[in-house]
Amino acid sequence: MEKLKEYVSVKDEDHFSHQGAVELLIFNFLLILTILTIWLFKNHRFRFLHETGGAMLYGLVMGLIIRYVTKSPDAESGTVYECEKLKSGPSTLLINITNQVYEYQYKREISHHNVNGHQGNTMLQKQMTFDPSIFFNILLPPIIFHAGYSLKKRHFFRNLGSILTYAFLGTAISCIVIGLIMYGFVKAMVHIGQLKQWEFHFTDCLFFGSLMSATDPVTVLAIFHELNVDTDLYTLLFGESVLNDAVAIVLTHSISIYSPKENPNAFDAAAFFQSVGIFLGIFAGSFAMGSSYAVVTALLTKFTKLCEFPMLETGLFFLLSWSAFLSAEAAGLTGIVAVLFCGVTQAHYTYNNLSADSKMRTKQLFEFMNFLAENVIFCYMGLALFTFQNHIFNPLFIFGALVAVFVARASNIYPLSFLLNLGRKQKIPRTFQHMMMFSGLRGAIAFALAIRDTASQPKQMMFSTALLLVFFTVWVCGGGTMPMLTWLQIRVGVDPDEDLKARAASQGAHNLDKNTTKAESAWLFRIWYGFDHKYLKPLLTHAGPPLTSTLPEWCNPLARLLTSPRAYGDQLKDGDTVYIINNDELTENYDSSAHTAVPAQDSTASSQATGKEDIQEGDLGLGGYKLQLQHTAGQPQKNSLA
Amino acid sequence: MEKLKEYVSVKDEDHFSHQGAVELLIFNFLLILTILTIWLFKNHRFRFLHETGGAMLYGLVMGLIIRYVTKSPDAESGTVYECEKLKSGPSTLLINITNQVYEYQYKREISHHNVNGHQGNTMLQKQMTFDPSIFFNILLPPIIFHAGYSLKKRHFFRNLGSILTYAFLGTAISCIVIGLIMYGFVKAMVHIGQLKQWEFHFTDCLFFGSLMSATDPVTVLAIFHELNVDTDLYTLLFGESVLNDAVAIVLTHSISIYSPKENPNAFDAAAFFQSVGIFLGIFAGSFAMGSSYAVVTALLTKFTKLCEFPMLETGLFFLLSWSAFLSAEAAGLTGIVAVLFCGVTQAHYTYNNLSADSKMRTKQLFEFMNFLAENVIFCYMGLALFTFQNHIFNPLFIFGALVAVFVARASNIYPLSFLLNLGRKQKIPRTFQHMMMFSGLRGAIAFALAIRDTASQPKQMMFSTALLLVFFTVWVCGGGTMPMLTWLQIRVGVDPDEDLKARAASQGAHNLDKNTTKAESAWLFRIWYGFDHKYLKPLLTHAGPPLTSTLPEWCNPLARLLTSPRAYGDQLKDGDTVYIINNDELTENYDSSAHTAVPAQDSTASSQATGKEDIQEGDLGLGGYKLQLQHTAGQPQKNSLA
Helix, strand or coil, rough: HHHHHHHHHHHHHHHHHHHHHHHHHHHHHHHHHHHHHHHHHHHHHCCCCCCHHHHHHHHHHHHHHHHHCCCEEEEEEEEEEEEEECCCCCCCCEECCCCEEEEEEEEEECCCCCCCCCCCHHHHHHHHHCCCHHHHHHHHHHHHHHHHHHCCCCHHHHHHHHHHHHHHHHHHHHHHHHHHHHHHHHHHHHCCCCCCCCHCHHHHHHHHHHCCCCCCCCHHHHHHHHHHHCHHHHHHHHHHHHHHHHHHHHHHHHHCCCCCCCCCCCCCHHHHHHHHHHHHHHHHHHHHHHHHHHHHHHHHHHHHHHHHHHHHHHHHHHHHHHHHHHHHHHHHCCCHHHHHHHHHHHHHHHHHHHHHHHHHHHHHHHHHHHHHHHHHHHHHHHHHHHHHCCCCCCCHHHHHHHHHHHHHHHHHHHHHCCCCCCCCCCCCCCHHHHHHHCCCCCCCCHHHHCCCCCCCCHHHHHHHHHHHHHHHHHHHHCCCCHHHHHHHHCCCCCCCHHHHHHHHHHHHHCHHHHHHHHHHHHHHHHHHHHHHHHHHHHCCCCCCCCHHHHHHHHHHHHHHHHHHHHHHHHHCCCCCCCCCCCCCHHHHHHHHHCCCCCCCCCCHHHHHHHHHHHHHHHHCCCHHHHHHHHHHHHHHHHHHCC | CCCHHHHHHHHHHHHHHHHHHHHHHHHHHHHHHHHHHHEEEEHHCCCCCHHHHHHHHHHHHHHHHHHHHCCCCCCCCCCCCECCCCCCCCCCEEEEECCEEEEEEEEEEECCCCCCCCCCCHHHHHHCCCHHHHHHHHHHHHHHHHHHHCCCCHHHCHHHHHHHHHHHHHHHHHHHHHHHHHHHHHHHHHHHCCHHHHHHHHHHHHHHHCCCCCCCCCHHHHHHHHCCHHHHHHHHHHHHHHHHHHHHHHHHHHHHHCCCCCCCCCCCHHHHHHHHHHHHHHHHHHHHHHHHHHHHHHHHHCCCHHHHHHHHHHHHHHHHHHHHHHHHHCCCCHHHHHHHHHHHHHHHHHHHCCHHHHHHHHHHHHHHHHHHHHHHHHHHHHHHHCCCCCCCCCCHHHHHHHHHHHHHHHHHHHHHHHHHHHHHCCCCCCHHHHHHHHCCEEEHHHHHHHCCCCCCCCHHHHHHHHHHHHHHHHHHHCHHHHHHHHCCCCCCCHHHHHHHHHHHHHHHHCCHHHHHHHCCCHHHHHHHHHHHHHHHHHHHHCCCHHHHHHHHHHHHHHHHHHHHHHHHHHHCCCCCCCCCCCCHHHHHHHHHHHCCCCCCCEEEEEEEEHHHHHHHHHHHHHHHHHHHHHHHHHHHHHHHHH
C-alpha cells in the first residue's frame, strides 16, 4: 500500500514536469519558426515584418490553436474550495487531503467574476500564461542592460539634452494627455452605462497613461540600423526609448502608490507631492544602486588580475550586473532602471578594464540574451491574446486609447521639438519629427507593466487594451517604417563615423561654429566631463591622466596607490579615453586644464583620436549580428531610397 | 475600500517578488564570493580547493546563517488545513478565503512526520530550497550538453570500448554492489531497532545504489586539465563520468518503476525483465531523440544560408538543442541523456556547418552556462545541508554508504581494468587504475537524483546520506588529487597532440603494431566510421567525398541534390573531416574504398592531417578559459611533479 502510494506520487510529479516541458517546447517551437521565417524574409530583403512582429504572429496562431483546438484534460479546475480557519492567503499552504499533506504555493488572487466561464483547454492555457514576475525578473533585465551596454555613447551624449527632454518631460506630457483623454472616454462610458462610476478613477486613467507612455521602437530601430539612417535620428529615438522606459516604470509605480485620503477623484496636494517625492527618490535611488554596482565591478577588474581568467571575469561581470537589478528590487527600488544605468556605467568604465576575451564574451552574451528575451516576450504577447483568461475588450475604451496614444505622442514630439530647436544649433528637421511621431511603438515594457496587476476589472480592461495597442503599433507602424522613410525622404546609407568626421572638419574650417557647439552641450555636462576625465576614469580604469597629477598634492600617497601604472604611460597617448559631447572642445578642455595649453586648432590630431574611438565604439555597440546585416542587406538599398 | 484592498494586494505581490529577489541575491553574493576566492587560490597556485568545493563551502556557511541567525517572519507556516470535498491534490487549487479567491499551485507532497518541528527562519529556508525540477530542467542540461559538445572526439573514440565498459558494466556493478552492501546495513539497522522492516526494501537499496553510481569528477578533471595529465587517463575518466551519468539516470528511473506484484522483497522475473526493457527502451529512445534534433540542426544549417546571420544561427542552434531535452522529457524519455548525445552529434556534424562567428558564440555560450550552472549547483548543495527541512541523518546508514561507495568503485575499476587489459594493446597501468578508483567523486547528478523524491522517510535518509557523501568526496578526494598524482607518479605536462603524433610515428616505424591497433578498435566502429565518412558527413555537412561518388548510381539525382558544392572541392583536401579511432588506419580505410589504393605508408601525410584536426579540436574542446589556465598555471609545475 505504502509502496503503491509512493509510486503514484512519483507519477504525479512526473506529470507536472512533463507539463512544464510541453509548455517550454511550444515556446521553443514558436521561436524556431520565427527564426526561420525571419531568415527567409531577410534573405529576400522583405522588411515589412521584423522578427518581433513575426514572433507575435506565431504566438497568436499558437494561442488560437491552444484555445479552440486542444481539449481540456482537467475537469477539476474552476471549482472553488472553502477552507476552515484560513483568514488570509499565506505564501505556502499545507493542506490535508485524505490523510496526505500537500504543499501548495501562492500564485495569485482571482476576481470572483473570473472564476467561471473558462473555455477550451484551461489547464494548458493557464500553463502558458506564466507568472508576470518572470517578465520583470528574468526577461526584461537582459534587454535593458543590453540597451545600456550598447549605447553609442558619443552620439548619445551629443544629444543628451534633447533625449532627456523627450524622456522626462515628454513622458510626463504623454502620461497626462493619455490620462485626460481616457478620463473623458471613461466618463462617456459611464454615461452610456458601459461602466460603473466607482470602478474607474482619474488615477486609474493616469496609471494607464503612464504605462502606455513607454515606447519600444525595436522594429523601427532595427530597420534604421540596417539601412544606416541618419545617426542623429537614430540616437534621438533610441535614447528616448531607453530612458522613457525607466521614467514610465517609476511613474507607474508612483501613481499606483498615490492614494488621496478622501475622495479618490479629488486632487490631494499632499498625496501628489508625496508621489512626486517617491518618483524622484526611486529614480535617484535606482540610478545610484545601478551605477555603484558598476563602480564596484570596475574597481574589482582594475585592482585584481582577474583578467588572466576571462571566464571568472565574465562570470563576475554578469553576476554583479544582475545583482544591481536584484538589490534594487530587494530595496524596493526599480531594478530595470538600476540595470539600465549599471549597463551604461559598465560600458563607460569596466569595459576598458576587461581582457579582450571578456570584452567579446560579455558583448556576445548580452546580445544573445537580448535577442532571445525579446523574441520570447513578443511571442508571449501573441499567445496572451487568446490564452489569457480574463480579457475585457471594450470597443469604446480601445478606440479611446488608440486616439489618446497618438494625440499624446504628437503633443510630446512636436511642441518639445519646437522648444529644443530654439536652443539647438543642429535643428531637428520636420521630417525627423514626423518619423519620431510615427515611431511611437508600444512593446515589452507597456505589456509588462499592464500584466503586473490584472486583479480588478479596470486593470483587466487596461491590459487587454494595452495588448491590442502593442499589436497595432508593432504591425502597422513597424510595418510602415520603410514606406514612411521613403515618403519623408530621410537620408539612409549614412556612415556614422564619416558623418561625424565631416562635421568635425567643417567645424574646423568655420572656427566660429565652435562656440555655438559649446553652447549646445550644456555647461553641466562639460563640468561632468572634466570631473569624469580627471578623477573617475583614472580611478576606475587604467586610462587617463594619473591621479597624482589631478588630485591636490596632499593626496599623493593615496593617488599613487589608486592610479594604474598604465595611466602614466597613457598620459600623452590617451588611447583608452572615450571622448564625450564633442571632440574638439573636450580635448581642448582637458588639455588646457591638465597641461598648459596645446594649440586647439590641430584638427588632424583630434580627428585621429576620433578614429580610434570609432573603432572602440563600433566594437562595443554593434555586435557581429548587426554589422552583418549591414553588409548583406544594407548596401543595395542605399541608392534606391536616398 | 475596494481601493484599499487593491493596494494591499499590490503590496502583497511586491512582497513576494522582493522575497524572490533576496533569494537570488544571496545566490549571486555566494557566487561572487566563490569567484573571488577561486581567483585568489588560482593566483597563488593553491589547488586543494576547486571552485565547486569553494562554492559548496560558502553555501554551507550561508545555510548555517539562514538557519540559526535569521528570525522567522512567518508564524503561519507549519499549520495544516483541512479542506472539504477535496479527494486528491489537483495541480491548481482555487481557494475561497474570506470572500477572496486565491490561486495556489501544487508544489509537493509532505510526509506527516515532517509537518511540525521546524526551526529557524522557515520562510527563508523554504525559499532557498527551490524546486528540484529546476535542477533537471534548467541547471543540468547546459552542463551535460557542454560535456557532449566539448568531448575530445579523437581521444574519446580511441578509448570507446573501455569507456563503454566502465560506463555500462561498471555502473551496473556499482549499483548492485552498493545495493547489496546497503541491504546488509539496513538489515542490521532493523536488527538493532533503528528501522522498521517494511520501510526499506531491497529495491530501495538498489535505487540508492543506482543514484550513487553517477560519478562527477569535475574537480579532478579540472586539475588534470590544468596540469596536462596523461591524455588517456583524462579521456577514460571524462568519458566514463559523462556516460555513467546517463546510465545512472536511466537506471534509477527503471528501478523506481520496478514493482514486483506480491512480496516486494521477492524477485519477480517478469517485473525484472520489464525494468531491463524499460532501461533499454529509454536509453535508445533518448539517444535517438537527441541525435535526431542534432541532425535536423545540421541539415538546417547546411541547406539554408543561415550562416549569414550568426545571431539567428546561434539562436536556432541553442533552441534546437534545448528542444532535444524538452522533447525527450515530454515523451517520457530522459532529457539529460538526449541532450548529451545531441551535444556529441552537434559537435560532430553541425559544428562544421556553422559560421566562424557562430562557432565561437556557441562554444562560449555553453562554456559560460556550464560554469555558472555548476557553481550554482554546488553552492546550492552547501545550502541544502542546513536549510533542507527533512534531513534524516542515520550514522549507521551513512557509514554503510561510505563503505559501499568505495567498495563498489573498487569492484568496478579493478576487475574491469583487468578484463580490458586483456584486449588492449595500450594497457591501463596500475597507477591509472588507482587514480580512477580515487576519482570516484559524487556530485550534481547524484544530488539531483536524490532530491527528486524526498517524500518518504527512506528517501529522505538517502538524500541526506547522498549529500554528505558528495561533501566528503568533493573535499577529501577532490582536495587530495594533487598529492595522489604526486604519490602515484603519474605523468603531467603532456601535450596531447605531441603525444599522439609521437605514437603515430612509433607506429609508422614498427609496422607490425598497426594490426594490433586495428584489433584494438573494434570492427563495429570501423564499419561505423566508414558509414559516417561516406554517407553521413557528406549528407549533413559540407565535407567529405560527394555523395555522387559514394551512393549507387541510380541515386545520382538525389545525391547531387544533397551534396554540398564544397564537397567536390574537398574530395582530395579533406580539410573538414575529423578522423576517428586511429589516423593511419582510417585514412587507409577510406582511401582503399573510395579511390583506388593510395600507399598507406605515407605517414607524413597522415600526420599532417592529424595536425589539421588538432587545431580544429583544440578550437572546439578547450575554450579560452581552460587554455588560459594552462598558460598561467600549468607550465611551472610540469617538472616539479613529473
